[in-house]
Amino acid sequence: MERPIVEFGVGSDGDPVAILSCGHSQHVRHNPPFINRPWVTTAEGRSGMIGKALNCVRCDNFELPDHFVPYKRTAEFNEESVPAALRKDHSTKTGVWAKIRVTRGKLLYRVPVLGKETELSVDRLGIVLPEVLHNVEPLGAASFFVEFYKAPD
Numbered sequence: 001m002e003r004p005i006v007e008f009g010v011g012s013d014g015d016p017v018a019i020l021s022c023g024h025s026q027h028v029r030h031n032p033p034f035i036n037r038p039w040v041t042t043a044e045g046r047s048g049m050i051g052k053a054l055n056c057v058r059c060d061n062f063e064l065p066d067h068f069v070p071y072k073r074t075a076e077f078n079e080e081s082v083p084a085a086l087r088k089d090h091s092t093k094t095g096v097w098a099k100i101r102v103t104r105g106k107l108l109y110r111v112p113v114l115g116k117e118t119e120l121s122v123d124r125l126g127i128v129l130p131e132v133l134h135n136v137e138p139l140g141a142a143s144f145f146v147e148f149y150k151a152p153d
C-alpha cells in the first residue's frame with residue numbers, strides 16, 4: 001500500500017533510506033544506470049520528496065516494524081463488554097500499530113479494504129496497520145485486549 005515519506009535516514013549498510021509514515025524504511029539508492037534517483041544525493045532533492053508516497057510491501061504483509069515498542073494497552077474485553085466502536089470500522093492514527101491478543105475463544109478480525117478476514121485465537125494474534133480501517137467480532141465467548149505500538153522516542 002502507498003505510504004508517504006516522512007524523512008530520510010541511513011540504512012545499516014550506509015545507503016540512504018526513506019522512512020515512511022508506517023515506520024518502515026526503504027532503500028532509495030542512486031546507482032546509475034540501473035537505478036536513477038539523482039534527487040537522493042542532495043538535501044534539497046530529498047526534502048522535495050517528503051510527502052511523496054512509496055509502495056510499502058511490508059505493510060501489505062502486516063509486518064509490524066521490528067524496532068517499534070508497546071506503549072499502551074486496552075482493558076480486556078469479552079463478548080459482552082467489547083465496545084461498539086471496535087465492532088464498527090475504525091483505525092489507529094498515523095504511525096500507530098497494534099496487536100490484537102485473544103486470551104480466550106475466537107475473534108473475527110476483518111480488514112475490508114484489503115479483503116482480509118482472519119479468525120484470531122490464543123495462538124494467532126492480529127496485527128493492526130496504521131490508518132487502515134478494520135473491525136472485530138467475537139465468535140461466541142471470547143476475551144481479548146489490544147496492545148499499541150509506536151516508534152521509540
Ligand SMILES: [Zn+2]
Pocket residue numbers: 003020022023024056057058059060
Ligand atoms: Zn509500511
